[in-house]
Amino acid sequence: MVITHLYILIVLLSVLGAVTAVNFDQCIAEVQSGKWGTVGGTDNYGNPVSNISNATSITYELCTRACGPGAEPFVWNIFSQQFSAWLLPYLALVAQLPFGATDKLDNLVAVLLSVGSPTLAAYSLALTVLNGHWLARRFSRFAYPNVRSAVQVLSRLQQAPVRITTRGSLLASLVVLPENNQWWTELVDWLDYTHTFTISSIASILWVTIAFLFTVINSFTGTIVEETLNANGQGVGSVYLWLLPIVIGWLQLGPKCDSGRLHRAIDRANAEAYVASNRGPVPADEVSTDRAITLSKNTGRVHRDEQASPPVYNYARFLPWVQSVEEVYRVFDEASERAERHVSVDPQVPWVPEEKGPGKVRAENRRGTLAQVEAYVHRARPVSRSHWGPGVFSRFFVSSLVALGLTWATTGAAVIVVWFTPTRGLGCRSGAYLLYGVLSTLVWMLLVTSSALAHYSTQVTYKADGQAVYTRTTRIAGALSIALRRLGKVVATCNALWIVLACIFQFSSFFDRCYCNSSVLGLGRFAYDVIQLVDADISTMKAAWIGGVALAGGSSILFVGFVNIFINPPLPPA
Incomplete structure (x- = not known):
């Protein structure tokens, strides 16, 4: 069913792209020839050029007027290569997450919660x-x-x-x-x-690791091709990298x-x-x-x-x-x-x-x-006990810190990679990753708060005949817990679908349009679209890619190290 829907989406994108497609190479050539006037040409830093024939970038206003609001055409070869190299291995790795519920709905929601909120998945493991x-x-x-x-x-x-x-x-x-x-x-x-580890889980982990390393090495050592620049999967590889340490951690545990x-x-x-x-x-x-x-x-x-x-x-x-x-x-x-x-x-x-x-x-x-x-076993002098338990706040704090660190290191790496890909700034691609991280954190906050309210709602007092009495406060806490839990799951589901859809949009050139390429979200009225790269762009871009890979990979390694420090503690003597 999912494959069928994905196929239909790809077909729709290809048909839509064929109808409204633009050609940025042809567009910049027309601009440089003076067809669209002498105003609106810029260099790759957004500075106006005195001679329109020297323009390698154009303002967002000129872009929409000369090139049109549509996207570049859908190219199957680019889509299939990027999708199979960057996204497909991670989707296969999701199947290695531990499930086990008798209710299939609980297993499905577990997938949506994990993909929709890496923060929650990392928090539960930590x-x-x-x-x-x-x-x-x-x-x-x-x-x-x-x-x-x-x-x-x-x-x-x-x-x-x-x-x-x-x-x-x-x-x-x-x-x-x-x-x-x-x-x-x-x-x-x-x-x-x-x-624990099986042949299939080991194969999935190796597939993701090797695919990530090979594509990263290829992107650094190969030639930067402008036609595939905005469909490059560097950001996708980083934003999903949290999945690897989560799967490894659960398999070890x-x-x-x-x-x-x-x-x-x-x-x-x-x-x-x-x-x-x-x-x-x-x-x-x-x-x-x-x-x-x-x-x-x-x-x-x-x-x-x-x-x-x-x-x-x-x-x-x-x-x-x-x-x-x-x-x-x-x-x-x-x-x-x-x-x-x-x-x-x-x-x-x-x-x-x-x-x-x-x-x-x-x-x-x-x-x-x-x-x-x-x-x-009766305690001679009763000791008052907290309804929350000893050390819960310290473990909550450490787990939260580790989970947020992994989420924002991988998401931040993806944002950095796309941010420094011309046109530099906050655009559709970096905005999609940023939104994914924000919603992931929001889901974690909603569900953890819901669990605390649910636990608080269990506080009861008893009448002389032993009948339990729930106060108005506990009843309100219980109702609020249900509302927050349901809201959190809805947001997680939307976020999981959003990140997959955003990756498909990136690979299918849906984001390759004037609005997205001009980083309008961040630059506003100063937005411009870089169409032709220069040497300085490539060196800066590769440096950002290296930093993003180091940030995402380093945080994943640190998370696995954290799990290995606390896993299998020494037990009391037999």
Whole structure:
């Protein structure tokens, strides 16, 4: 369907170009001959020339009068060469982004969010690796059984809507009772699958990398051809370069984003869970259908994005995931602290010396009645907890800084490349890239704000009978969250379509018209159209191209380096 629409668009552009086509070479020749008068000729810096025959550029007013408002004709050879060299490899690389949702719409929206907002895609990836590193360091001080498994489970569930249930000693039993050792071990094994490098992903990455390097080298070492100058894909190669480090980062991280597999793993593990009772540990199935760690389903419109498993939605799961981690952390904290003081769960049972090794606690020390297990992890002096979680603002700040840096380095590189291609200044091409970066940032702002409002809306108070009460403020926050989320997705969809369309316009010569070539957006009434290049133009242009490639490539390498610094943090001892 997409290929069909693309083909129809190309045919329309070619037909339209044939009807309204202009010839700038013929136009400048007529201007130099004096056919259109002696006023309006300039040099390549916009300065008027005394002799019209020496003009290599013309003012925008003269351009529209002498050449017409149309574009140069569509040339299939130029379009196919530039499209296949610069844009097609990136479109193929999009397929290597991790998805995994059972709802095909969620996977489609994940593509639109990633392409429509590189800022959001980079933010979710940076946030994921920082969360994993923070989690491992936070639990590293505990010396209690299954701490290592808890870190692995919680880290791998960042792509899932985790919910923690503490009532009825469910979580306390999961951490304290030795019968639940198997629950932790088997869940780690069932979640031990990866979305990582395959032959197809490696081939796609190599295709993009080699195509980018070859075309860049060719553009620097080859002869600058004026006919293909404005259809050159240097800017396109830079504006899409963010996709390469994002795909490499996710493949290295190997996110667990297969929604069906995640739910099956949790369900299988929970079938083997035990809970404490007054007659000792019993299978959880004998008590109720509740479990300590579950994945929520259909929790309402406010939390819609939390249910979608593609990793680009991790921005929406950030704050709820941190709260879930804190619930588990609190239980391990209390249990580990009492174990260090050699306090058994059952006060009547003397402490049995543990085996040698970190986190080794004998099973005899970990059994007790329902009340004893609850008391074992009960904090004597309640500590007030933030609704947002520890360290969330620092991780948000770092992730935002990294994401914005990658977005604006690649987008800025594309703007620089086109900006310094005569006529220098802000025109249709550079304006298209600039708009793409602005909308990408706007989408990120809308959706991150939406996720914060959604989390805020979960604050409730309870009546004496246990009924939850939502305040007017939380209800407004929830409604505003939905509105911002939907607006952000609409803008992302438009931005994704826009950047693809802008690249097609550039390759098809649609932008090769007086208005765009004269950089009217930036120069205003001083706009002029450079038609014939001089040596100074070529040297300046190549220097800008080198700077743009260095900026885009350097930022991509730095982003991959950032991911590799925080990925795979050291885990607590087994």
